[in-house]
Amino acid sequence: MGKVLVLYDSRTGNTKLMAEYVAEGARLVESAEVRLRHISEADGQDLLWADGVAVGSPTHMGQPSWQMKKWWDECGVWGQADGRLGAVFSSEGGHAGGAMMTCLSLLLILMNFGILVLGVTDYAYYCYTLHYGATTVRQPRVEGDIAACRELGRRLALAVRAGHINLREDHETGPAMHSEKPADWS
Ligand SMILES: Cc1cc2nc3c(=O)[nH]c(=O)nc-3n(C[C@H](O)[C@H](O)[C@H](O)COP(=O)(O)O)c2cc1C
Numbered sequence: 001m002g003k004v005l006v007l008y009d010s011r012t013g014n015t016k017l018m019a020e021y022v023a024e025g026a027r028l029v030e031s032a033e034v035r036l037r038h039i040s041e042a043d044g045q046d047l048l049w050a051d052g053v054a055v056g057s058p059t060h061m062g063q064p065s066w067q068m069k070k071w072w073d074e075c076g077v078w079g080q081a082d083g084r085l086g087a088v089f090s091s092e093g094g095h096a097g098g099a100m101m102t103c104l105s106l107l108l109i110l111m112n113f114g115i116l117v118l119g120v121t122d123y124a125y126y127c128y129t130l131h132y133g134a135t136t137v138r139q140p141r142v143e144g145d146i147a148a149c150r151e152l153g154r155r156l157a158l159a160v161r162a163g164h165i166n167l168r169e170d171h172e173t174g175p176a177m178h179s180e181k182p183a184d185w186s
Contacts, residue, residue, distance in 0.1 A: 002029070002031045002033055002051065002157065002160055002161050003032075003033045003034075003049060003050045003051045003052070004023075004026045004032055004033070004034045004035070004050060004051070004052045004054065004153070004157050004160055005034075005035045005042070005046050005047060005049065005050035005053045006019050006022050006026065006034065006035065006036045006037070006053075006054045006056070006153065007037055007039060007042055007046070007047075007053055007054070007055050007056070007071075008037075008038060008039070008057065009038070009039050009056070009057045009064075009065045009067050009068040009071070010038070010056075010058060011058055011065070012058075013139065014058065014091040014136070014138050014139040014140075015056045015057060015058045015089070015090065015091045016038070017139045017140055018056055018089050018091055018134065018136060018139075018140055018149045019036060019054075019056050019089075020036065021140055021146055021149035021150050021153070022054050022056065022089060022149045022150070022152050022153035022156075023036040023153060024149075024150055024153065025149065025150030025151055025152060025153030025154035025157070026054070026153035026154060026156060026157040027153075027157075028153075028154050028157070029154060029157035029161060031161065032157040032161070034153075034157075035049070035050070039067060039071040042071075043075060043076075044075035044076045044077035044080075045077075047075060047081055047084075048077055048080060048081060050084060051084060051085065051160045051164045052084060052085040052086065052087075052156045052157065052159065052160035052164065053085070053086050053087075053115065054086070054087045054088070054089065054152060054153060054156050055068075055086065055088050055089075055106050055109075056088065056089040056090060056091075057090055057102055057106060058090065058091050058092075058102075059090050059091065059092040059097055059098045059099045059101075059102040060102075061098070062098030062101045062102065063098070063101065063102055063105055064090075064102050064105050064106055064109075068106075072109050078112075078113060079114070079168070079171070080168055081113050081114060081168070082114030082166075082167035082168045082170070082171070083114065083115075083116065083165040083166050083167030083168065084116070084164050085115065085117075085118055085156060085164050086107075086110040086115040086116065086117050086118065086156075087117065087118045087120075087133060087152050087155070087156045088103045088107055088117075088133035089103070089133050089134040089135065089149065089152055090102040090103050090106070090133065090134075090135050091136050091137070091138060091139065091140075092135060092136075092137055092138075093137070093138065094137060095137055097137070099135035099136075100132060100135060103132045103133035103135065104132060106133070107132065107133070114167060116164070116165075118155060118156055118159055119131055119132065120151070120155050124144075124147050124150075124151035124152075125143065125144040125147035125148060125151075126144065128144040128145075128147060128148045130148055130151060130152055130155070133152065134148040134151075134152040135148075136148070136149070
């Protein structure tokens with residue numbers, strides 16, 4: 001137990017560098033096995049391999065990149081990842097450029113997949129919180145940015161080590177299996 005996928009998109013390398021620090025933080029946890037993957041190198045099986053996933057995207061118009069959204073649209077494992085753990089991060093062009101909104105959008109995607117999302121209440125560094133995910137302006141270059149990315153990965157790996165719940169198994173026995181399908185349901 002302890003597999004972490006760091007899945008990212010990046011057009012100009014800034015989110016990629018964040019992802020590398022997130023992966024570095026996850027590796028600080030003993031026994032963590034970490035896969036660092038650009039979306040072009042990953043498929044749904046990588047998601048199913050992982051107990052926890054950290055997802056990062058550049059902020060594009062206050063949203064994740066369309067390529068990141070497409071990856072989730074097409075990964076083909078919706079309904080199979082329930083109970084895994086997730087956390088998010090984003091790079092933006094300037095302060096208040098929407099990275100937090102990108103994080104929230106990414107969290108919505110994870111929730112839609114049944115992934116349990118991780119909030120972090122304490123500070124990663126002076127003036128740096130990770131309540132909804134890690135954000136940086138352009139590339140992480142100052143200590144606080146780097147500490148935030150590393151801490152996101154470390155926390156996720158710690159939570160994963162504590163154990164994710166495989167809620168997929170519950171599909172077979174959950175209440176939906178026993179409800180009657182209406183005649184006009186399509
Ligand atoms: C199509 C596009 C839309 C963008 N929209 C925003 C935005 O809404 N807010 C912002 O702060 N930066 C915006 N940016 C800038 C990127 O978020 C920023 O440069 C980021 O660091 C890029 O990360 P990357 O190097 O991983 O691609 C946009 C960039 C592109 C290419």
